[in-house]
Amino acid sequence: MTREGEERLDGGWLRVKVPLPFALRYVNSYLIPDDDGWTLVDPGLRTPDAEGLWLDVLRRCGIHAADIRAIVLTHQHPDHIGLAGWFQERSGAPVYMSERAYAYAMRLWGPGRTFTAELQALYRENGLPRGMEEALAEHLESFVAMVSPLPEPVFIQGGGTIGIGGQVWEILDTPGHADGHLCFWQRESRIMLCGDQVLPGITPNISLVPGAEPGVLARYLHSLAELETFETILAYPGHRDPFRCMRDRIGEIRAHHVRRLAAMEEMLAEPLTGYEVCMRLFGERVQGSLHNLRFAMSETLAHLEHLAGEGRAASARGADGILRWRFC
Ligand SMILES: [Zn+2]
Numbered sequence: 001m002t003r004e005g006e007e008r009l010d011g012g013w014l015r016v017k018v019p020l021p022f023a024l025r026y027v028n029s030y031l032i033p034d035d036d037g038w039t040l041v042d043p044g045l046r047t048p049d050a051e052g053l054w055l056d057v058l059r060r061c062g063i064h065a066a067d068i069r070a071i072v073l074t075h076q077h078p079d080h081i082g083l084a085g086w087f088q089e090r091s092g093a094p095v096y097m098s099e100r101a102y103a104y105a106m107r108l109w110g111p112g113r114t115f116t117a118e119l120q121a122l123y124r125e126n127g128l129p130r131g132m133e134e135a136l137a138e139h140l141e142s143f144v145a146m147v148s149p150l151p152e153p154v155f156i157q158g159g160g161t162i163g164i165g166g167q168v169w170e171i172l173d174t175p176g177h178a179d180g181h182l183c184f185w186q187r188e189s190r191i192m193l194c195g196d197q198v199l200p201g202i203t204p205n206i207s208l209v210p211g212a213e214p215g216v217l218a219r220y221l222h223s224l225a226e227l228e229t230f231e232t233i234l235a236y237p238g239h240r241d242p243f244r245c246m247r248d249r250i251g252e253i254r255a256h257h258v259r260r261l262a263a264m265e266e267m268l269a270e271p272l273t274g275y276e277v278c279m280r281l282f283g284e285r286v287q288g289s290l291h292n293l294r295f296a297m298s299e300t301l302a303h304l305e306h307l308a309g310e311g312r313a314a315s316a317r318g319a320d321g322i323l324r325w326r327f328c
Pocket of ligand 1: 075077177178196
């Protein structure tokens with residue numbers, strides 16, 4: 001870091017580590033200059049700490065709100081979209097994101113939102129203990145303030161292009177980590193803005209959640225195979241440090257999922273609920289953190305769904321309404 005909060009990268013880019021109140025600690029935002037001003041990629045979760053950091057960074061770097069000409073979102077997770085509306089109010093900049101990502105954000109945090117009740121029902125039939133449902137609802141509601149106001153979007157989609165930093169970037173549909181996730185590829189310099197689809201050091205969360213298209217892990221693995229065809233020499237991720245040789249990292253992530261699926265198949269020699277599988281896989285790592293439990297539970301369900309899709313496991317509903325899984 002040249003100064004607290006921001007780091008100067010090649011091409012005059014600024015990387016800002018925006019703090020998060022979770023285990024991940026920070027999300028990477030990128031400020032990319034061109035002749036007209038700056039493009040802001042994934043501004044971070046809205047918290048008082050994050051707002052304070054941004055005001056400091058902008059002041060130190062001599063960037064006025066009106067200098068931000070475009071805000072680009074890789075996906076709608078709160079740690080990426082959270083400050084988009086806050087920045088849009090100050091800058092008047094368009095917020096570019098996919099239509100699917102925006103629809104998903106509205107189901108989670110928009111008026112008449114239905115996601116919390118749907119997630120409770122999904123987890124209930126997969127064995128989440130009753131007493132945890134209300135705490136889960138409170139936890140989900142706590143995010144509303146951290147993503148408000150939601151931005152007014154301009155929709156972009158895979159197959160199109162967008163100008164960032166005076167260069168043309170190809171927009172890639174990359175589902176799996178989030179419905180409607182986009183990556184951005186600069187062909188001449190072979191650089192990828194990859195959001196959370198491929199991360200160094202940690203495996204991106206793959207979650208089964210209500211309302212997502214079926215086969216989330218299958219779609220993720222398919223997307224990785226597509227990303228592997230790009231000769232990316234430098235990738236700018238949503239978390240951790242920029243990394244080289246994206247293909248190598250994709251290979252490691254794929255191997256992780258193969259191992260995880262095999263371990264789960266072995267576990268299912270006895271009938272287990274999704275929650276029981278989750279506890280065996282993640283156990284202590286999720287104790288005391290609803291945030292971590294939610295990620296672990298949805299990740300487990302995504303893998304169970306994948307095993308079912310491959311004919312390697314099946315679930316049956318008991319008289320208590322709970323699904324129990326077994327290998328087949
Ligand atoms: Zn994410």
